[in-house]
Amino acid sequence: MTTLRLNGILGFALIVAMAASMAAGKVWVSPAAWLGDDISALIIMELRLPRTILGAAIGAGLGMAGAVMQGYLRNPLADPGIFGVSSSAALGAVTSLYFGYAAITWLLPAFALIGAGIGMGLLALLAGRSGSLILFTLAGVILSSLTGSLTSLMISLAPTPFATAEIVTWLMGALTDRSWDDVKLALPII
Known part of the structure; x- marks a missing residue:
């Protein structure tokens, strides 16, 4: 099968999955009602x-990040979580939620990006300039373990049960109750 044909099939499957995602929910909304004047169109x-x-x-962004990491390391099994950058970003976001800064729209992503930047800096310090790929990977595993432990500590010490629930929901990821404001916030960052 040629690459072009495979991409066409996968593109078609993506469109079908997106259409099914829009129709499915607590109330099934048929495609005929998507552009009407009633509550069904509002739901859509x-x-x-x-x-x-x-x-x-989000799926496209994660796919690109994985492809870049696999290409950089020349390893088809590599993922961004190995180097501790994603867990450092999670620690930054959890810090924002822990201290209540996430109430301001841009602060949670800013904390996550700052956490990722600090993680990359620590990774560079641990691996050094002449570090081999193995040293780089081991330093990333150390960083990932450390930031994962700190994230768990912050969850355990969260000031309120609501903060704990917000942190866990954010870490698990959810697309429920998302609006156009969330799309406007996420697309430029992705």
């Missing part, structure tokens, strides 16, 4: 379409 345009776009964009 304000709840399900942002959720679907956000899910596709």
Whole structure:
């Protein structure tokens, strides 16, 4: 099978999955009602379409990050979690939620990006300039373990049960109750 044909099949499957995502929910909304004037059109345009776009964009971003990491390391099994950058970003986001800074829209992503930047800096310090790929990977595993432990500590010491629930929900990831504001926030960063 040629690459072009495979890409066409996968693109078609993505469109079908996105359409099914918009139709499915607590209430099934048939495609004929998507552009009407009733509550069904409102459900599609304000709840399900942002959720679907956000899910596709997040999936594309994760796929690109994985492809870059695999190409850089020349290893098809590599992923961004190995080097501790993603767990450092999670620690930054959890810090924002822990101290209540996530109430301001741009602070949670900013904390996550700062956490990722600090993680990359620590990784560079641990691996050194002339570090081999093995040393780089081992330093990343150390960083990932450390930041994962600190994230667990912050969850355990969260000031309120609500903060704990917010942290766990954010770490697990959820596309429920997403709006166009979430799409506008996520797309430029992705």
